[in-house]
Amino acid sequence: MGAAPTWADHFKPLSPDHTSYGVAQLNYGDICCTDAKGGVSPAVTLWNPNHVTQVAALLVYESARGPRPGKPEVFVGCAVRQLTPHASVGIPDKEIPENKTFVAKYAEVIWVPVDKVNPGKGNGATRRIADGLGGYFSNHGTEKRDDGVSQLAHPGLFSLPSDDVVFGQRKDAIGCVRKGLLKLGLSPDVFSEFGIE
Helix, strand or coil: CCCCHHHCCCCECCCCCHHHHCCECEEEEEECCCCCCCCCCCCEEEECCCCCCEEEEEEEEECCCCCCCCCCCCEEEEEEEEECCCCEEEECHHHCCCCCCCCCEEEEEEEEECCCECCCCCCCCCECCCECCCEEEEECCCCCCCCCCCEEECHHHCCCCCCCCCCCHHHHHHHHHHHHHHHCCCCCCCCHHHCCC
8 A cells, every 4th residue: 555645754845956866757768669570679667766656657759769760759658557665567568558660669757656745844735746756667678789778857847749740649648648547546637747637
């Protein structure tokens, strides 16, 4: 079940130096592409270093790199997972969203606690985005290359896919995350701070 939200009173409202805490609600990085001739797309691993249960949404895009470059900003799909405190969860190859042309992929991962946390200092406010929250993801690469490097970013930089690139992909992304949340038995507005309602 995880720790009660009232125990998480050390999480603070967002500050400009958010990522210096070592975790963030937004991670990003390349993930390896599946080869059309039967190559392996390595699984993604998610880590929750916090003592509260969190939900992670992996949003996958095409990437303009490598021998099979795709087109930037083209949304491919998503995967949603719930992670209990201090959990490490893998997403199997077959559940990593894949496009029909097997081009290179890039992913962004957003994180929120299942229950809002109290930042303390007696203000009584609860929130899902605060310093000290978030997690990390890694792709395991292949024997010949390692695409597993992930970076942290301030969650305020996150944006949903643009319909200017592919019409309707913003709605598709929101629907994909909401479907994943419903499958986990969670409220479809858990990621409302990220524009997913």
